[in-house]
Amino acid sequence: MSLPFINKVREKRFFANEMTQQALADKVGVTRQTIMAIEKGKYSPSLEVAFRIAVAFNTHLEDVFIYVGDAE
């Protein structure tokens, strides 16, 4: 399954002092496996979780998730 957006969660974690997946998961209120699935682009999070991730990095939603459209 390819999602119509890419994400910069891994990159944002790196620039947030190598924040661990578990630390991000705790902040967002999901499991570490869910963060992992989001990073790999396997799982499309709800809008609420997407916002929570952006807030965890103190940034805007569009800085973390970028819409690229459906692959032809």
Place this chain on the structure above:
Amino acid sequence: MDMSFKEKSAWISLFSTVLIFGYYFYSVFQLSDLPVEQAKEVAKGLLIRAIVLSVIVEIIFHGMLAATNHKAAEMGADERDKLFEYRGNNFGYSILVIGVLFTLGRIITLEYNPQWNEHSSSLQIPLLTAHILMFSFILSEVARFAGQIYYYRRGY
């Protein structure tokens, strides 16, 4: 294998259900050799034993899982867990509906054609209708857990 708390829980439920009720149904099929009254008593005992064992195994293993994953157990299901649970439930429900419709069809068919009941002597298991319903229910449970695990392994 990197598994979430809920996936581990689904594996425990799948294994315990398959093993306990697999043995139960295997034992029920052996009852056709016994006299009807005796077979009824044995079947009742087998069912009670399977249910009690299933509850005990679930409590012990889920207790152990929760004790070793305290934080995850307290957090409960997140949105991805809930999505996979919902999809698994849908899958299990479909199996259950098929089982119930099959049982209904069997009851109605035998009501209008009682002679078929006498001819189907190969399966002289007491409370056969109850066992078919029970089998459908257990199969739907297995499908539910297997479905959840499938989505967890697939990742989305």
